[in-house]
Each structure stands twice: as structure tokens, then as C-alpha cells.
Amino acid sequence: MEETELLIVGQGLAGTWLSFWLYKAGIPFKLIDQPGPGGASLRAAGLINPVTGRRMVTTWMIDELMPFASKAYQEVGKFLDEPVITETSLIDFFPNVQMLQAFQKRYAENPAYLLPGGNQEKFTEWFRYDLGWGSIQPCLLVNVEKLLAGWRNWLKKNNLIIESGFDFSDFRQDPEGVDYAGIHARYIVFCDGKSSVKNPYFGKLPFALNKGEGLLVEIKGLPATQSYKKGMSLVPYRENIFWLGSSYEWSFGDDLPSEKFRTGAENWLRGFLKLPYRVVEHFAALRPATLERRPFVGFHPAFPHIGMLNGMGTKGCSLAPYFARQLVDSLKGEGTINTLAVISRFEKILARPY
Ligand SMILES: Cc1cc2nc3c(=O)[nH]c(=O)nc-3n(C[C@H](O)[C@H](O)[C@H](O)COP(=O)(O)OP(=O)(O)OC[C@H]3O[C@@H](n4cnc5c(N)ncnc54)[C@H](O)[C@@H]3O)c2cc1C
Numbered sequence: 001m002e003e004t005e006l007l008i009v010g011q012g013l014a015g016t017w018l019s020f021w022l023y024k025a026g027i028p029f030k031l032i033d034q035p036g037p038g039g040a041s042l043r044a045a046g047l048i049n050p051v052t053g054r055r056m057v058t059t060w061m062i063d064e065l066m067p068f069a070s071k072a073y074q075e076v077g078k079f080l081d082e083p084v085i086t087e088t089s090l091i092d093f094f095p096n097v098q099m100l101q102a103f104q105k106r107y108a109e110n111p112a113y114l115l116p117g118g119n120q121e122k123f124t125e126w127f128r129y130d131l132g133w134g135s136i137q138p139c140l141l142v143n144v145e146k147l148l149a150g151w152r153n154w155l156k157k158n159n160l161i162i163e164s165g166f167d168f169s170d171f172r173q174d175p176e177g178v179d180y181a182g183i184h185a186r187y188i189v190f191c192d193g194k195s196s197v198k199n200p201y202f203g204k205l206p207f208a209l210n211k212g213e214g215l216l217v218e219i220k221g222l223p224a225t226q227s228y229k230k231g232m233s234l235v236p237y238r239e240n241i242f243w244l245g246s247s248y249e250w251s252f253g254d255d256l257p258s259e260k261f262r263t264g265a266e267n268w269l270r271g272f273l274k275l276p277y278r279v280v281e282h283f284a285a286l287r288p289a290t291l292e293r294r295p296f297v298g299f300h301p302a303f304p305h306i307g308m309l310n311g312m313g314t315k316g317c318s319l320a321p322y323f324a325r326q327l328v329d330s331l332k333g334e335g336t337i338n339t340l341a342v343i344s345r346f347e348k349i350l351a352r353p354y
Helices: 013-025 062-080 097-109 144-157 193-198 259-272 316-331 343-351
Strands: 002-009 029-032 085-093 114-116 133-142 171-174 177-180 183-190 210-218 227-230 232-238 241-245 278-287 296-299 306-310
Touching (some): 002 013, 013 029, 013 062, 013 144, 013 306, 013 316, 062 085, 062 144, 062 316, 097 114, 133 316, 193 306, 210 259, 259 278, 296 316, 296 343, 306 316
Parallel strands (some): 002 029, 002 183, 085 227, 183 306
Antiparallel strands (some): 085 133, 114 133, 177 183, 210 241, 210 278, 227 232, 232 241, 296 306
8 A cells, every 4th residue: 555644635726735835845745636627726817916895905814925925936936947926916997986986995095005097098009998097016916727737747747646536435534544545644635626515524614616707818919917907807818818707606507608608708898908809718617615705724623634725715826825834834733724714613513414
């Protein structure tokens, strides 16, 4: 039987960061991932936006998450010899008077991460807008596609990944850890995104999956030096390709792209953009969101060999590196997991039979 310290299920942002920090800490691991485009990470725009919502509030822990993410993505980029992060800004074209006023009010009360637009005509070559713009900055833009592919190649070269679906019928616990498909590990950590809602150990956690649809559109001549938002967003993705999105649905019948979204998104783009465009891809994915909008990090209170790093919701790019690191530090006995994120806060719920 092959021995390792930790088995990871899933190589989205959560599994990527957990395995990277384990490698850095010298803790042996093996990763199991079902290849395919079904995960949320491969559909993310990759934006770390510090300001959110109609009232333009700063997002949870952003003053700590953003500098951490900036350093972490630079570190992994250096390791892979491929930069995966850039600092950027999000040009916020006010879609209505309420949003213009919200920006002005928030800027007057607290200018953090906001800069009022200077020359209001600056973007008229490319866009139609009547109410001006402001800038949200700094933002970070992660090339998730490059990161996940680069790290997967490294895992393959080092024989650290098994490309197949995890099947609970092959899974056993023993007093020292867990067995799966000929591998014995002291711990297993599920980083399997939406699949965790069916996990027999963690299915009771208050997940609230959220469907997001988007388009990849080719737009030649639009500067890729920043992202643009007017209700929906356009984010630089690949050369001449912009990510357009996204929807945010709590209630949905399936996880497939819909005609309704596509029609609405193209109508929006035609009204906003002055340049020609071509739709390259239309996609949908489920965000592993949670009812309280906080992640699930740590080990099961009743099964201490079984853990989870999940519940990243809309913010996987900033939460995954930070909380993966907290999990690894806590395994090393060098830190604790934030009390608002640690799984043991659900001890009572998890104690009930599945
Ligand atoms: C349209 C959209 C746009 C988004 N934009 C942003 C953004 O701009 N910025 C941001 O921070 N966040 C964004 N998000 C959210 C972000 O994508 C998620 O928070 C993040 O990707 C979650 O990562 P994860 O690793 O937990 O899950 P996932 O990315 O879903 O990864 C789970 C992995 O587990 C694997 N897996 C699942 N089940 C099994 C199994 N049984 N066996 C083996 N492997 C399995 C899957 O194949 C996958 O590789 C967006 C999400 C969507 C849907």
C-alpha cells in the first residue's frame, strides 16, 4: 500500500493552493481530480475586487486577503516560471443615478479602493455611457487557467496526481487515517467544490450553490489594461478575448448554459460596446457558496482524519490561497483557523447522522 500524509480530492483553486502550501511545507500529499471543465475555478474571471454590492462595501477581510493573495500568486508564478497575477483596476460605469450616488457617498465617507473618474470622455471611443465612471483600484487579476494548468503539469511530472473521479465505495477509515484505492494517508481533505454537497461526512453543512453563466467574447481593439463594469463586467481573459459575466442565481433547474442568459448578455454588450465582437464560448458553472458567505475550512469534529477546504463562493481567488495556508499552518501546529471559517463551528449539525 502506498503511504502519504494527505490525500486531496479536487484541483480547483482550493486543491491547487492546498497542495502548493503542502509542497512548500514539505508535507507529502497525493491529489485526485476528475479532469474536465465542470469546476467553478476554470470559469472564474479571476478578479479580486475589493468593493462589492449596491452600497459599495469593502469585502470581508480584504485588507488582509489582498496583500496575501498578491504575494502568494507571485510566489506560485515564480515557481511555475509563468506570471499568473497582475494588478489592475475596474472601471465602473454607473448604470443608473443610484449607483453614481452610492459611489460618491462611499468615496466621501471612506475613499479606500475608490478613485473618482477624471476625464469623463476617456472611454467614449469604446463604450456608450451617460452617467460617467469611477475606478475601483487596486484590484488583482489572476490567470486561473494558466495557474491550474501549470500546477497540474507539475503534479503530473512528479507523479502526484491521479486523474479520476473519487468514489466513496472505495474509501475506508482506520484508526490511523484513511485508505483509498491502494493509498493510505493520515488525512483526506475534500476540495471538490459543488460535489461536497453530496459528501456523506459534510453534506449537512449549509452550502447554497449558486449558478453563474458567462461568455468569452473576442473583441479586437479594446484595451486589456483594465476591466470594465456597467452592471455586467468585461474582464481581459486571453489575447483579444474578454470574459463577460456573470449571472448570479440562487434558484436554478440545471447547471447548463441558457438561451435566456445569452440573449440578455448579448443585448447588454450591443448597448454598451461600440466595437464589433464575436462570441467564442458560452458557459455555466456552480459556485460552491454557503448560506453565511463564509468558507468551510478544517477537519470534521467527529472524524479528525477527514477535512474540507470549500465554500469559497464568489471569492475563490482571494480566499483559497489564504485559507489553504491556514489549514497547512494548523496541521503543522503553527497556527489556528479563523473562527468564522473553521468547520468545528458546525459541530452540532455535523454530529447528527447523515
Ligand atoms: C461564472 C463564475 C465567475 C467567477 N468569477 C470569480 C472571480 O472573478 N473571482 C473570484 O475570486 N471568484 C470567482 N468565482 C468563484 C470561484 O470560481 C470559486 O470560488 C472557486 O473556483 C471555487 O474553487 P474550488 O476549488 O473550491 O472548486 P472548483 O473550482 O469547483 O474545483 C473542484 C474540483 O474538484 C473536482 N472534483 C469534483 N468532484 C470530484 C470527484 N468526485 N472526484 C474527483 N474530483 C472531483 C472538480 O473536477 C474540480 O477540479 C466565479 C465563479 C463562477 C461560476
